[in-house]
Amino acid sequence: MGEAKIHHTQLGLSNEDVMQMYQTMLTARRLDERMWLLNRAGKIPFVVSCQGQEAAQVGAAFALDRTKDYIAPYYRDMGVVLHFGMTAKDLLLSAFAKAEDPNSGGRQMPGHFGQKKNRILTGSSPVATQIPHAVGVALAGKMRNEDYLAFVTLGEGSTNQGDFHEGANFAGVHKLPVIIMVENNQYAISVPVEKQLGCAKISDRAIGYGMPGVTVDGQNPLEVYRVVKEAADRARRGEGPSLIETLTYRLTAHSSDDDDRQYRTAEDIAEGRANDPITLFESYIKEQNVATEEELAKLNEEIMEIVNEATDYAENAPYAPPEHALKYVYDEGDER
Numbered sequence: 001m002g003e004a005k006i007h008h009t010q011l012g013l014s015n016e017d018v019m020q021m022y023q024t025m026l027t028a029r030r031l032d033e034r035m036w037l038l039n040r041a042g043k044i045p046f047v048v049s050c051q052g053q054e055a056a057q058v059g060a061a062f063a064l065d066r067t068k069d070y071i072a073p074y075y076r077d078m079g080v081v082l083h084f085g086m087t088a089k090d091l092l093l094s095a096f097a098k099a100e101d102p103n104s105g106g107r108q109m110p111g112h113f114g115q116k117k118n119r120i121l122t123g124s125s126p127v128a129t130q131i132p133h134a135v136g137v138a139l140a141g142k143m144r145n146e147d148y149l150a151f152v153t154l155g156e157g158s159t160n161q162g163d164f165h166e167g168a169n170f171a172g173v174h175k176l177p178v179i180i181m182v183e184n185n186q187y188a189i190s191v192p193v194e195k196q197l198g199c200a201k202i203s204d205r206a207i208g209y210g211m212p213g214v215t216v217d218g219q220n221p222l223e224v225y226r227v228v229k230e231a232a233d234r235a236r237r238g239e240g241p242s243l244i245e246t247l248t249y250r251l252t253a254h255s256s257d258d259d260d261r262q263y264r265t266a267e268d269i270a271e272g273r274a275n276d277p278i279t280l281f282e283s284y285i286k287e288q289n290v291a292t293e294e295e296l297a298k299l300n301e302e303i304m305e306i307v308n309e310a311t312d313y314a315e316n317a318p319y320a321p322p323e324h325a326l327k328y329v330y331d332e333g334d335e336r
Contacts, residue, residue, distance in 0.1 A: 006222050007288070013225070015290045021062055021221050022281055022291075023299060025054040028078040029278055030300075030307050031088055032252075035095050035110070039256045043315065044095045048111045050078040052251035053183050055277035057153075058083060059221030060181055060246075063228035064151055072121040072134035072152040075111030076183065080153065085118035088306050092314035099320035105328070106320050128158040131167030131180065138176040138241075149177035149235040151228075156245075157188025159202055168243065172209035175240035179231045182243070183218065185250035190263040206243035218246030219277040222284075249275060 008018050032051050038044045050057065057079030064071070066084050073080045078091065090102050097106040103114045103122070114122030121137065123130050134152035141148050158164060159182055171178045182202050186193050199205065206213025212234075216227045224246055231242035249272035253260040260269070285291050291299075320327075 005217075005220070006226060008222055008290075011222060011226055011229070013222070017062070018285060018288075018290050019299075021058050021225075022285060022296075023303070024058045024061075024079060024082050025221065025278060025281065026300065027088065027303050027306070028054045028057070028082055030303050031078060031091055031310075034092075034307050034311060036252070036256065038095065038311070044110075045097075046109055047095070047256040048075050048109075049250070049252040049255070050076045052272065052277065053185060053218065053246075053248045054079045055221040055281060056181075056183050056218035056224050056246035056248050059224030060151070060153075060179075060228040060244075062221070063225045063232055064149070065232075066118070068119075068148045069232075070119045070121060070134070070137045070148060070150045072123065072130040072137070072150065073113050074123065074127070074130060074153045074155060074158070074183075075113075076155070076185075077113065077153055081113050081115075081118075081120055084115075084120055086113070086115060086120070088310035089313055090115075092310045093317060096314045096317070097319070098314060098317040099324075100317055105324070107328075126161075126163075128154055128161035128163035128167075130154065131164050132170075134180075135167045135171045135176060135178055138171065138178045139174065142174070142176055147236070149179060149232060151179045151181065153181045153183055155188060156182055156184040156186075156193055156202055157191065157196055158182075159205065160188075160196060168205075168209040168211070168241070171241040172211050175238070177235035177238075178241040179228060179235060180241065180243050181228065182245045183248055184245055185248045187250055187254070187260075187264070189254045189258065190260070192263075202245040203243055209241075209243070211241045211243055213243040213245070215245040215247065218248035219275055219280055221277070221281060248277075251276065 028050050032049050035047045039047045061080045061083035094101040094103050095110050112123050113120050121133050134150040138150040201215050203213035203215040214227050217223045
């Protein structure tokens, strides 16, 4: 995995596009690393990580139209929501559970993304429930003859849930404009993929739902961009849904409450880190003369400034007052 098999110009992408992809990937990584430090310092309660999956997330999001498409991201998808308009400040406000958290006003755990203005559908805690949500939004668009598609992501473990089957089957039957992207990071918490699937690949399941299925190198954002763009074009032509499996590797424990040393060997983790998508894409950028080592270092400094500023803001922002605990739960009448 991780070998660059395609040049960005073949995909119609400019050097500036490539740098925007890299910037979003690196922002996701630096935010994630900061959240782990804050958690270990006892300042935030929980982290569920995107590390190792940034290339799949950003490559896919870049192939969508963020001015009209709807996304139903799963809890690791920091790269997707950053591309669709969430900011470092938004994500750290969520991590600190502050009143200004745009996802839920501090009510939900981190990773429960939702932002109406950027067409990010609010996620529920049970895994795979976002698939029927996305399929429903796609159905609404088809019924109203509106020009958008729905993009939904999940981990490979979630493909074994009933919601995945029901959502994918409904999308296939009704030829809905949906892209279902599985980020196969090899582990459903502690269960390795070979103990999760009876078939060789998750994409093999697509034929049962009447849609194309493809497995792609999830460590290469350009390859992911290519297949998601093809799926998006099909959806916009009215040709129905697609199932995409991106092969990735989860570089952290499942969450800050998990100890992956109980089920992964040091050699396994070292092999995963040797194929870090950030490092691989940096190498591609330098080899193709898109940017120099110095320019990449400067970009990293700029991103760290943003992360530091967002951390300070979020840490010092107010919590919601206790009397707001039931706000947005019960109808409070027209307050206008």
